[in-house]
Amino acid sequence: xxxxxxxxxxAVPALAQVYDAIVIGGGISGLSAxxxxxxxGKTFVVLEARNRTGGxxxxxxxxxxxxxxxxxxxxxxxxxxxxxxxxxxLGLELFDEYNEGKNIFYDGERHEFSSQTFFGSVVPPVDxxxxxxLAWIQYSxxxxxxxxxxxxPWEHEKAAEWDAMTFDDWLRKQNxxxxxxxxxxxxxxxxxxxxxxxxxxxxxxxxxASAGNESNKGTFERLTTxxxxxxxxxxxGGTQLLTTGLAKKIGEDKIKLDSPVASVTKSGAKYEVxxxxxxxxxxxxxxxxxSPPMADKIxxxxxxxxxxxxxxxxxxxGHIGKGIPVYKEPFWRKQGLSGQVVSTSGRTRAVFDVSxxxxxxxxxxxxxxxxxxxxxxxxxxxxMKKQLMVDFVNxxxxxxxxxxxxxxxxxxxxxxxxxxxxxxxxxxxxxxYGKALTAAEGNIHFAGTEAADYWQGYMEGGIRAGERAAKxxx
Numbered sequence: 001x002x003x004x005x006x007x008x009x010x011a012v013p014a015l016a017q018v019y020d021a022i023v024i025g026g027g028i029s030g031l032s033a034x035x036x037x038x039x040x041g042k043t044f045v046v047l048e049a050r051n052r053t054g055g056x057x058x059x060x061x062x063x064x065x066x067x068x069x070x071x072x073x074x075x076x077x078x079x080x081x082x083x084x085x086x087x088x089x090l091g092l093e094l095f096d097e098y099n100e101g102k103n104i105f106y107d108g109e110r111h112e113f114s115s116q117t118f119f120g121s122v123v124p125p126v127d128x129x130x131x132x133x134l135a136w137i138q139y140s141x142x143x144x145x146x147x148x149x150x151x152x153p154w155e156h157e158k159a160a161e162w163d164a165m166t167f168d169d170w171l172r173k174q175n176x177x178x179x180x181x182x183x184x185x186x187x188x189x190x191x192x193x194x195x196x197x198x199x200x201x202x203x204x205x206x207x208x209a210s211a212g213n214e215s216n217k218g219t220f221e222r223l224t225t226x227x228x229x230x231x232x233x234x235x236x237g238g239t240q241l242l243t244t245g246l247a248k249k250i251g252e253d254k255i256k257l258d259s260p261v262a263s264v265t266k267s268g269a270k271y272e273v274x275x276x277x278x279x280x281x282x283x284x285x286x287x288x289x290x291s292p293p294m295a296d297k298i299x300x301x302x303x304x305x306x307x308x309x310x311x312x313x314x315x316x317x318g319h320i321g322k323g324i325p326v327y328k329e330p331f332w333r334k335q336g337l338s339g340q341v342v343s344t345s346g347r348t349r350a351v352f353d354v355s356x357x358x359x360x361x362x363x364x365x366x367x368x369x370x371x372x373x374x375x376x377x378x379x380x381x382x383x384m385k386k387q388l389m390v391d392f393v394n395x396x397x398x399x400x401x402x403x404x405x406x407x408x409x410x411x412x413x414x415x416x417x418x419x420x421x422x423x424x425x426x427x428x429x430x431x432x433y434g435k436a437l438t439a440a441e442g443n444i445h446f447a448g449t450e451a452a453d454y455w456q457g458y459m460e461g462g463i464r465a466g467e468r469a470a471k472x473x474x
Contacts, residue, residue: 016282017043018270018284019043019044019281019282019283019284020037020042020043020044020283020284020285020473021037021043021044021284021285021286021287021470021473022044022045022047022271022273022281022282022283022287023037023045023047023286023289024047024264024287024288024298025046025049025290025448026046026047026048026050026053026055026255027053027054027055027057027243027290027448028054028055028057028073028246028459028463029289029290029447029448029449029462029465029466030046030287030289031250031255031466032082032447032463032464032470033287033289033466033469033470034046034254034470035250035466035470036466036470036471037470037473038250038251040470040473044254045255045256046250046255047256047260047261047281048255048258048259049258049260049261049415050257050416051258052257053243053244053246053247053257054072054240054243055072055243055290055417056072056073056420057070057072057240057242057243058071058072058409059071059237059238059239059241062326062363062405062407064405066326066356066361066405067360068238069324069326069354070238070239070354071322071324072240072411073421073458073459074234074365075097075230075233075234076094076230076233076235076460077222077228077229077233078228078229078232079211079213079215079222079454079455080230080459080460081213082460082464083458083460083463086242087242090241090242090245090246092236092237092242092245093235094236095234095236095357096232096233096234097226097231097233097234097353098330098333098338098353098355099226099340100333100338101332101333101335101336101338102336102337102338103124103338103340103341104340104341104342104343104351104395105124105341105343106341106342106343106345106346107179107182107343107345108344108345110394110395111124111125112125112337113125124183126180129177130177130179130180133174133177134180136174137171137176137180137184138220138221141204141205141208141220142208142220142221144205145206145208145209145218145220146209146217148205148206149209150206150210150453151438151454151456152434153202153203153206153431153434154430154432154434159202159430162201163202163203163428163432164427164428165201166196166197166198166199166200166201166426167200167201167203167204168196168197169201170201170204182345183342183344185344186342186343186344186349186350187220187224189350189367189370190224190349190367191207191223191224191457192204192318192424193318193367193369193370193373193419193420194318194369194370194424198424198426200426200427201427202431203424203425203426203429206430208223210453210454210455210456210461211223211454211455213454214454218454226340230455234354236357237357239459242459256275259275259277259279260275260276260416261274261275261276262299263298263300264299264300264301264444265300265301266302266442267282270282270283270284271283271284271286271444273286284443285443285444285472285473286443286445287447287466287469287473288444288447288448289448289466289469291315291317291417291418291422291450292311292312292437292448292450293312293315294416294417294418295312296309296312296313300444304441304444305436305441307432307433307436308436308439308441310429311429311436311437314425314426314429314433315423315424315425315429316419316423316424316426317411317420317423317424318369318419318422318423319373319374319377319411319412320369320373320411320412320419320421321367321376321377321384321408321412322366322367322368322407322409323347323348323368323408324364324365325364325366325389325400325403325406326406326407327361327363327403327404328402329362330353330355330362330363331362331396332362332364332396333353333362337396339351339352339353340352341395343391343394346391347375347376347388347390347391348366348367348372348388348391348392349367349369349372350366350369351364351365351367351395352364363407364396366388366391366392373412374412376410377410377412381408384408384410385408421457421458422456422457437450437451438465438468440472443473445469445472445473446465446469447465447468447469447470448465449461449462449465450465451468452464453468
């Protein structure tokens with residue numbers, strides 16, 4: 001590490017260390033890469049732009065002495081083997097996402113329906129013809145997804161064909177009823193935080209294919225349900241305990257916070273990684289553990305391949321925020337409600353109960369996504385709360401107004417995230433440039449949840465991609 005002329009003159013040898021690998025990004029993917037490097041006996045340093053580890057995993061204070069709540073990645077589900085194992089290793093307890101009572105379906109009118117699954121999915125109260133239509137759409141998605149090799153959708157024989165159309169194009173070809181179109185639209189917003197015309201059909205079915213593990217094929221239902229789905233469990237104390245615990249295991253002295261990387265320059269057999277404050281670290285390998293659009297902000301010399309550059313510029317972040325009204329207690333439970341909402345309109349169209357495990361407060365998580373988030377990015381937090389409360393009252397009645405505080409998170413406005421929960425692929429990106437997600441360029445390796453084989457966009461995917469990238473270091 002070079003820290004200026006005087007420091008170089010008087011430096012002890014350790015300051016000039018050439019690491020086996022420099023990890024850029026201290027989220028769960030970068031920390032998992034570092035953990036793997038440590039297990040393999042490699043030397044490394046982790047450079048994190050923020051003043052904390054975790055990246056898109058973040059516990060935020062509720063205030064009033066009530067502790068914290070998650071405003072980033074929050075849920076864990078079956079087949080997410082790596083993150084479940086990490087939780088156990090760190091001594092963290094998982095508990096069930098609240099799923100008792102009736103769900104709410106809102107289509108301009110409020111309807112209550114069972115929170116239990118039917119053929120693997122939670123079914124909104126639609127008529128039998130619409131129900132059959134939803135079942136067909138679900139079957140078609142799962143069938144196409146089952147033919148894709150997770151993490152390698154560009155190899156599919158129909159990759160170019162499927163990548164040329166948007167998901168909206170595909171859905172309209174299924175001739176859905178108006179209500180089914182809206183229900184599927186809400187599901188896509190919940191999963192991707194993007195409009196359906198922003199998503200490649202190949203990308204959607206590849207994402208579905210990734211929602212499993214080596215023994216269980218990915219399914220649309222697993223992405224959207226609570227029991228047996230990706231939203232089954234939460235972490236007592238919040239998911240950021242995963243990354244703070246991992247950081248302690250690695251050694252916090254090996255993690256440099258407030259160190260946004262400006263450039264990566266190849267110099268002979270090593271790389272010089274320079275932060276924005278002009279501190280330079282030297283390493284034989286570099287692991288870029290961040291989303292493609294965030295990686296695009298780093299200057300690489302020599303430049304990355306044309307394919308990798310096109311990928312980084314072609315995969316924008318989804319647009320997401322969370323509005324969390326906090327209450328003395330979860331009043332909806334006394335009404336026989338699960339707290340879960342599926343809505344075809346409003347600023348928040350997907351809601352979950354995220355009340356405190358120890359009963360210190362009740363809370364509702366309202367996801368704000370895509371066009372709705374873009375609109376609310378432009379207003380004050382007070383105005384955002386006002387608009388969201390209209391929806392909460394529609395769903396839960398006047399009692400929803402009795403908040404004791406709010407927690408707001410707008411990921412689009414985070415400099416080192418630029419959105420979430422993941423980078424998305426519009427048409428004609430994956431089939432042309434998808435290989436660049438994971439292909440090393442010299443001794444530069446790529447991690448981040450977008451580069452996972454299973455559970456892309458989730459904490460599980462981040463861990464998998466980080467471990468895979470670290471194993472490439474030799």
